[in-house]
Amino acid sequence: xxxxxxxxxxxxxxxxxxxxxxxxxxxxxxxxxxxxxxxxxxxxxxxxxxxxxxxxxxxxxxxxxxxxxxxxxxxxxxxxxxxxxxxxxxxxxxxxxxxxxxxxxxxxxxxxxxxxxxxxxxxxxxxxxxxxxxxxxxxxxxxxxxxxxxxxxxxxxxxxxxxxxxxxxxxxxxxxxxxxxxxxxxxxxxxxxxxxxxxxxxxxxxxxxxxxxxxxxxxxxxxxxxxxxxxxxxxx
Amino acid sequence: xxxxxxxxxxxxxxxxxxxxxxxxxxxxxxxxxxxxxxxxxxxxxxxxxxxxxxxxxxxxxxxxxxxxxxxxxxxxxxxxxxxxxxxxxxxxxxxxxxxxxxxxxxxxxxxxxxxxxxxxxxxxxxxxxxxxxxxxxxxxxxxxxxxxxxxxxxxxxxxxxxxxxxxxxxxxxxxxxxxxxxxxxxxxxxxxxxxxxxxxxxxxxxxxxxxxxxxxxxxxxxxxxxxxxxxxxxxx
DNA sequence: CGCGCCACTTGACGGTTATCAAGGTGGCTA
DNA sequence: TAGCCACCTTGATAACCGTCAAGTGGCGCG
Numbered sequence: 001x002x003x004x005x006x007x008x009x010x011x012x013x014x015x016x017x018x019x020x021x022x023x024x025x026x027x028x029x030x031x032x033x034x035x036x037x038x039x040x041x042x043x044x045x046x047x048x049x050x051x052x053x054x055x056x057x058x059x060x061x062x063x064x065x066x067x068x069x070x071x072x073x074x075x076x077x078x079x080x081x082x083x084x085x086x087x088x089x090x091x092x093x094x095x096x097x098x099x100x101x102x103x104x105x106x107x108x109x110x111x112x113x114x115x116x117x118x119x120x121x122x123x124x125x126x127x128x129x130x131x132x133x134x135x136x137x138x139x140x141x142x143x144x145x146x147x148x149x150x151x152x153x154x155x156x157x158x159x160x161x162x163x164x165x166x167x168x169x170x171x172x173x174x175x176x177x178x179x180x181x182x183x184x185x186x187x188x189x190x191x192x193x194x195x196x197x198x199x200x201x202x203x204x205x206x207x208x209x210x211x212x213x214x215x216x217x218x219x220x221x222x223x224x225x226x227x228x229x230x231x232x233x234x235x236x
Numbered sequence: 237x238x239x240x241x242x243x244x245x246x247x248x249x250x251x252x253x254x255x256x257x258x259x260x261x262x263x264x265x266x267x268x269x270x271x272x273x274x275x276x277x278x279x280x281x282x283x284x285x286x287x288x289x290x291x292x293x294x295x296x297x298x299x300x301x302x303x304x305x306x307x308x309x310x311x312x313x314x315x316x317x318x319x320x321x322x323x324x325x326x327x328x329x330x331x332x333x334x335x336x337x338x339x340x341x342x343x344x345x346x347x348x349x350x351x352x353x354x355x356x357x358x359x360x361x362x363x364x365x366x367x368x369x370x371x372x373x374x375x376x377x378x379x380x381x382x383x384x385x386x387x388x389x390x391x392x393x394x395x396x397x398x399x400x401x402x403x404x405x406x407x408x409x410x411x412x413x414x415x416x417x418x419x420x421x422x423x424x425x426x427x428x429x430x431x432x433x434x435x436x437x438x439x440x441x442x443x444x445x446x447x448x449x450x451x452x453x454x455x456x457x458x459x460x461x462x463x464x465x466x467x468x469x470x471x472x
Numbered sequence: 473c474g475c476g477c478c479a480c481t482t483g484a485c486g487g488t489t490a491t492c493a494a495g496g497t498g499g500c501t502a
Numbered sequence: 503t504a505g506c507c508a509c510c511t512t513g514a515t516a517a518c519c520g521t522c523a524a525g526t527g528g529c530g531c532g
Contacts, residue, residue, distance in 0.1 A: 078380070093370075141326075141335075195387030196519080454498090483525095484522090490515105492516100494512085495512080500507085501504105
């Protein structure tokens with residue numbers, strides 16, 4: 001709920017974009033008293049697939065990766081959650097164990113709210129439930145769209161699409177006014193995210209460079225022709 | 237809400253499996269008074285992609301197909317909704333236009349409940365909202381799983397998986413005790429549903445027949461070896 | 473400094489699948 | 503019955519992509 005440990009929910013920068021914007025002052029005070037803010041290093045985890053769901057996590061800053069084990073036991077990245085997003089709420093609402101593992105991708109501050117508190121707030125304030133409903137609707141649509149994309153678009157098109165999504169969240173202009181991203185995830189994770197092999201991702205990246213759309217140096221991406229790139233996403 | 241036009245919600249066979257099982261008698265009476273049951277021929281539509289959302293539809297009997305237009309303007313089948321399921325509720329909850337077209341696949345009876353009524357019931361009974369939440373969660377999980385399948389399994393495996401789903405809903409034993417399905421959809425729709433071309437579906441069906449798993453005659457499927465078929469779904 | 477480790481890249485190959493094209497079948501109307 | 507049309511099948515071909523394998527480069531560590 002707050003950018004600094006022990007900070008107040010009332011000062012939290014993401015308060016108005018998270019589910020908790022439905023709460024009134026009294027409820028927010030309750031939340032503020034029982035929430036457990038904590039700072040995490042990259043590589044650590046909030047919970048593991050199969051764990052019991054003891055509560056939910058609100059991302060204040062940083063980036064969380066949601067992973068699932070595939071049939072071969074490999075851990076594959078399923079989605080990313082940034083500031084203002086709530087993690088683990090679907091398992092909470094379903095009253096089931098966690099279906100996935102939540103891994104810290106970037107140094108993050110995350111507030112934990114234990115189950116009983118969320119339940120109390122949900123009973124007190126129906127609007128909070130509606131906020132969760134909205135969030136779930138958004139998730140469902142996102143998965144629907146991605147399913148649609150994965151059977152319609154090629155790997156390269158999906159890569160460009162992902163780059164645009166990441167650009168919206170992590171993009172910036174460098175000193176020369178060029179559009180840039182510092183990718184928060186590895187190529188392997190990119191591969192998992194769009195449902196392709198790491199080799200194909202590597203080749204797709206080469207193709208994107210050959211076409212002069214962008215330059216890749218490690219995790220740094222420099223866009224050369226954002227208009228042409230966006231244009232490639234249109235035709236389908 | 238009812239198997240016969242003008243019938244009562246109280247006697248509806250799907251009442252206990254639909255969202256409306258959350259309602260008490262008074263609320264059900266309200267619903268019963270304002271709902272509009274209607275019989276539809278195959279090929280007609282409940283609403284079109286882009287239409288305003290004026291309410292939600294509860295499937296009493298028959299089968300509804302949800303279609304979306306792809307980039308080329310082709311209408312592709314996205315999912316099927318059977319008795320007890322509610323159609324168009326996500327657009328309603330999101331207060332947005334319909335993202336897809338709902339087409340009648342089999343002769344169906346569908347009850348329309350207009351927006352104001354649903355809103356009233358939602359305000360009166362928080363449990364109804366939770367039911368919708370559950371449904372949305374299920375939708376999200378389904379698309380998550382299908383996304384996973386579509387990048388993991390071959391077309392033939394996905395076809396077998398779809399056949400099992402359809403068997404659960406439309407399967408029966410014929411006079412010889414053989415497991416059968418009368419497919420409710422065309423091969424083109426099967427193709428769209430699992431994300432493949434119609435030609436590949438046709439070839440996959442041939443392969444399934446060559447392996448002695450099932451016989452296809454038009455839309456009639458006769459299973460030859462259900463155990464072996466299920467076994468092929470396991471390995472993952 | 474050398475070593476190993478890991479992520480990434482690149483090449484070669486093969487399998488799966490889409491695409492294009494040419495029949496075939498069944499249902500419908502005239 | 504003929505003719506048409508939509509749907510389905512079958513064949514040939516090529517594109518896409520996954521897999522296996524070898525090589526590169528960065529980075530920490532002894």
